[in-house]
Amino acid sequence: MESSDNRWVVRAGRGGRFIDEFIDGGFVGLGHGYHPSSGSLPADPTRESLGAYLESIYPGWKPGKVTNAASQLYRFMVELSVGDTVVTVDLSRRLYVIGTITSAPYLQADADMALRRKVTWTQVAPRDALSVPTRNTLGSILSLFRLADEPWDDLSAHQRPIDQADTPAAVTPPKAPKDLPPDVPEEESSLDGLLHDIQQKSREFIEDRIAALDPDEMEELVAGILRAMGYKTRVSDKGPDRGVDVFASPDGLGLQEPRIFVEVKHRSARMGSQEIRSFLGGRQRGDRCLYVSTGGYTREARYEAERANVPLTLIDLPMLGELLVEHYDAVDIETKQLVPLTRVYWPLDDE
Structure with a gap:
């Protein structure tokens, strides 16, 4: 299997509650309004067809929420590819877990994260070793987003084999960034999206300060x-x-x-x-x-x-x-x- 230059972050549900399933099961998954009980996804998905599908299931959703969810589903189903690098977040262990996508999207019946792709997890990078701009980028509330070169270079410089996940990292007490938030991806450009993004980042930076205590x-x-x-x-x-x-x-x-x-x-x-x-x-x-x-x-x-x-x-x-x-x-x-x-x-x- 050939590797690619595409790199993605896929979060393990709200608060990282599916992280053990992601790592132990060797997959990443996405919800965003989809469950097998809701009917079949469009056979040839586009953002528009996925948006129409979600509107038919959730007529009370605001247009912005429909657009965001449809975009996330489209990326997961169409833009991610076998060989792409994927990063997920283990919040409790303060680790970013890195792997390679090894399958096309598939459906797992009776699962919260029903839409999945298989992943081989190989590396980890400790959050405490990363720069504040990288932590800021990785703190996005989006369930799925493309990872730019600079934060990836930082992750790569600090990655180590997954079997060394519990090796302590050098901790540099972070200073709160003065320019929160960074450029906001198009899916979270609404006022609500900005608020949620800032709330998520504030939680993570507070955890950084706590982790820096002796x-x-x-x-x-x-x-x-x-x-x-x-x-x-x-x-x-x-x-x-x-x-x-x-x-x-x-x-x-x-x-x-x-x-x-x-x-x-x-x-x-x-x-x-x-x-x-x-x-x-x-x-x-x-x-x-x-x-x-x-x-x-x-x-x-x-x-x-x-x-x-x-x-x-x-x-x-x-x-x-x-x-x-x-x-x-x-x-x-x-x-x-x-x-x-x-x-x-x-x-x-x-x-």
């Missing part, structure tokens, strides 16, 4: 968020064998429930089931547990958490960023100094 600062950040939620906290003393990293309760002494035990792991590797079992050892009725892993979790770890005998919530980097933003007004000044943020205002739609 392990001790990460524990203080988690404790600060819990205080903003109304708990009193204790951060364990530094040194080996400290037990839990953060303890929280309504009274700060553990005499009132809930007693919240928090483990904080700030590393690139995903946490597995063994780490979850070790953390849960010794927990008692009435305890509540949080496990914070900026590197994310394996599927087995999530299964272990679901069947735990005490309530356990797994928090990855995107969720930690969401919690910080949600409670930012209430966090104390020490916590705000760890991740300084500012509020951005946007005009509301008149409709």
